[in-house]
Amino acid sequence: MKRYLFFCQLALLSTLTAQAQFTAGTDGFFVAGNTQVFIDSLTLLPSVDFTLTSQTLTISSTPIAGNPPGIARVYNLTTPVDFTGVAGFFYRASELNGNTESTLQLQHGNANFVSTTGSTVNGVQHYISNTLPLTNFTSLTAGQEDALPVNLVVFQAKRVENATMLYWQTSEEKNSDHFEVQQSEDLKKWNALGTVKAATESFGKREYSFRDIADRYGRQYYRLKMVDLDGSFAYSTIESLKLEDAGMVSAYPNPVVDKLRIGSKEALASVKVIDLTGRSVLELSKPKPGQEFSLKNYPAGTYLVKVETATGKTQILKVVKQ
Numbered sequence: 001m002k003r004y005l006f007f008c009q010l011a012l013l014s015t016l017t018a019q020a021q022f023t024a025g026t027d028g029f030f031v032a033g034n035t036q037v038f039i040d041s042l043t044l045l046p047s048v049d050f051t052l053t054s055q056t057l058t059i060s061s062t063p064i065a066g067n068p069p070g071i072a073r074v075y076n077l078t079t080p081v082d083f084t085g086v087a088g089f090f091y092r093a094s095e096l097n098g099n100t101e102s103t104l105q106l107q108h109g110n111a112n113f114v115s116t117t118g119s120t121v122n123g124v125q126h127y128i129s130n131t132l133p134l135t136n137f138t139s140l141t142a143g144q145e146d147a148l149p150v151n152l153v154v155f156q157a158k159r160v161e162n163a164t165m166l167y168w169q170t171s172e173e174k175n176s177d178h179f180e181v182q183q184s185e186d187l188k189k190w191n192a193l194g195t196v197k198a199a200t201e202s203f204g205k206r207e208y209s210f211r212d213i214a215d216r217y218g219r220q221y222y223r224l225k226m227v228d229l230d231g232s233f234a235y236s237t238i239e240s241l242k243l244e245d246a247g248m249v250s251a252y253p254n255p256v257v258d259k260l261r262i263g264s265k266e267a268l269a270s271v272k273v274i275d276l277t278g279r280s281v282l283e284l285s286k287p288k289p290g291q292e293f294s295l296k297n298y299p300a301g302t303y304l305v306k307v308e309t310a311t312g313k314t315q316i317l318k319v320v321k322q
Contacts, residue, residue, distance in 0.1 A: 005055075006242045010135075013282060014034070016019065017088070022039050022040070022056070022057040023055070023056045023057075024052040024053060024054065024055045024056075024259075025053075025054065025092050026053065026217035027053075028051045028052060028053035028054075028062050029051065029052045029053075030049070030050075030170050031044065031046055031049070031050045031051070031052075032049055033046055033047055033049050033050070033085075033201050034046075034047065034050045035183055036086075037046075039057060039305070040059065040087045041073075041074055041089050041090035041091070042057070042087075042088075042140070043086075043087070043088045043089060043129070043132070044085065044087055044151065045084070045085050045086040045087075045283060046083060046085040046087075047084050047085040047086075048084060048085070048156060050083060050085070052077075052081065054078065054079070055077050055078050055079065056077070056078045056198070057075060057076070057077055058069055058075075058076050058077075059073065059074070059075055059244060060073075060074040060075075060076060061073065061095070061283060061303060062074065063097050063141070063143075064107070064109075064111075064113050064139075064141055064143065066143050066147030066148050067147050067174075068097075068099060068142055068143070068144060068147055069097060069098075069143070069147070070097065070099070070107060070113075070141045070142060070143030070147065071091060071095050071096055071097050071099055071104070071141060071142050071143060072094075072095040072096075072097045073089070073091045073092075073095045073141060073142075074139055074140070074141040075089065075139060075140040075141065076138060076139045077137075077138050078138075079117050079138065079205070080110060080136050080137060080138045080235075081134060081136070081137065081138075082134060082135070082136050082187050083134075083135055083136075083137065083167075083205075084132060084134040084135065084239070085131070085132065085135060086096055086130070086131050087106065087108075087140060088106070088120075088127060088129025088130070088132065089127070089128065089129075089140065089142075089213075090125065090126055090127045090130055091126050091127075091128070091142070092126060093126055099142075099144055100144070101121060101123050101126070102121060103144060103145070104119060104121050104128050104141065104142045104143065104144070105117060105119045105120075105130075105142050105143065105144065105145045106119045106128055106129065106130040106132075106140065106141075106142055107140070107148065108132070108135060108137035108139065108140050108141075109137055109138070109139055109145050109234040109235070110136075110137065110138045110139070110233065110234055110235055111232045111233050111234070112148075112150075112226065112228060112232040112233050112236075113139070113141070113143075113148055113232075113234055114148065114150070114151075114226070114234045114235070114236060115143065115145050115146075115151055116130045116132070116145070117145065117153065118130065118204055119142075119247040127143050127152060132237070133237045133238070134238040134239075134240065135220075135235075135237045135238060136223065136235045136238060137235070144168075146172055147172070148174075150170055150172075150173050150174070150176050150198070150226050150228070151170055151171045151172045151173075152168060152169075152170055152203075152224070152226065152236055153169050153170065153171045154167065154168055154169040155168040155224060155236045155237060155239055156168070156239060157220075157222050157239035157240070157241050158241075159241060159243065161252070161255070161285035162213070162243065162250050162251065162252035162253065162254050163212060163213045163252060164211075164216070164220065164222070164243075165209060165211055165212075165223075166181060166209060166210045166211075166212065166222055167207070167208070168207075168208050168224060168236070168240070168265075169201070169206065169207050169208070169232035170202065170208075171204075171205055171207070172202060172203055172204075172208045173198060173199045173200065173201060173202040173206065174200070174201060175200065175228050175229045175230065176199060176200055176201075176202075176227075176228055176229070177197075177198055177200070177224065177227050177228055177229045177260075178195045178197050178198050178227050179195065179196045179208065179210075179224050179225070179226055179227070180194075180195050180197065180224070180225040180227060181193045181194055181195070181200055181210045181212075181222065181223065181224060182223050182224070182225055183212065183216075183220060183221065183222055184221045184222075184223075185216075185218065185219065185221070186272075187238070190223070192225075193210070193212055194199060194210060196208050196209075196211050196249050198226075198227075200229070203292045211253075213216075213252050213253055213261075215250050215252075215290075217243050218242065218243060219240060219241075219244055220240060220241060220242075221238050221239070221240045222238070222239045222240070223235050223236050223237070223238045223239070224236035235242055236275070238305055239279055246264055249262060249263060249264045249265075249268075249307045249309070249315050249317065250263040250264075250317070251305050251317045252263070253321050254319050254320060255319075255320040255321070255322045256295055256319060256320070256321055256322065257296070257321075257322050258294055258295065258296040259292045259293070259294055259295075259296075260292065260293060260295050260305075260319065261291070261292045262287065262289065262290070262291060262295070262305070262307060263289060263290055264289040264290075264307070264309065265289075266289075266309040266310060266311060267286075267289070267309065267310040268283060268286065268287050268288070268289060268306045268307065268308070268309055268310065269285075269286060269309060269310050269312075270283065270285055270286070270287075270307075271283070271284040271287050271293075271303075271305065271306070271307050271308075272284075272305070272306040273295070273298075273303050273305055273306075273319075274303065274304045274305075274306060275301070275303055275304075276301070276302055276303075276304075281303070282295075282298075295321050298321055299321070300321050300322055301320075301321055302318060302319070302320055302321075303319050304316050304317070304318060304319075304320055305317040305318075305319050
């Protein structure tokens with residue numbers, strides 16, 4: 001095994017070692033945003049400050065599974081990293097492993113891999129790169145776009161009323177089992193919010209969605225854990241959005257069909273539901289934050305929900321009953 005230093009320039013070693021190693025200790029290796037670094041034949045250009053801590057980078061000549069398998073050059077880190085920016089690497093022509101070089105796509109993953117789209121391939125220098133949004137990965141390699149078990153082409157997070165809607169689309173699935181939706185506030189601790197059943201086998205576009213109705217504030221991060229039938233998995237890119245503090249209380253879902261839930265940071269004194277004529281149609285005394293109540297038997301239309309906290313603060317929310 002050999003150790004390599006980082007260089008803040010793009011250069012290609014005359015000999016690309018099939019097995020290599022770089023170790024960043026507990027003090028870490030800091031890379032300033034928009035500074036390109038080079039490790040053996042791997043290049044990283046983070047768009048924000050980036051640190052490798054307690055990591056060992058190795059290069060494997062064993063291609064990842066796929067149809068066809070990837071190229072015979074796979075970069076592996078000890079533990080997953082969160083990276084955003086341009087990632088790329090040089091490879092030998094002999095490492096193409098039967099893949100068509102001009103249609104290669106950068107692939108990243110953990111126990112399984114996700115293919116990117118729009119990668120840049122230089123067939124003269126045998127170099128591939130792509131700009132990655134915020135992504136969590138352990139390994140980097142390259143292969144054909146449609147070679148992996150799940151090809152994720154879209155993943156988005158949008159705010160709709162009082163909920164966060166997650167949308168994703170696959171172009172092909174092979175032996176896929178389910179998607180686990182995960183949420184984090186710090187990119188360190190991830191919480192599983194729920195699962196969505198996958199198509200198992202699909203050769204066309206499939207669309208999925210998940211609704212997060214929890215009362216959240218500040219910057220929120222979401223990702224998908226894509227799990228195959230054999231238990232292997234890969235993470236999607238990471239989507240984020242900043243949720244402004246809309247007030248001390250919230251009401252969701254909105255629109256509502258049956259159960260309406262009142263979220264609050266404070267203890268509540270009362271909740272009143274008022275129709276547009278000003279008539280009070282429902283009143284609760286000292287409900288608990290997060291408590292549900294039914295609007296199922298009320299006529300469809302717009303209602304005002306007046307919430308008073310135990311400290312005397314008042315907020316009025318508009319709710320649509322379907």
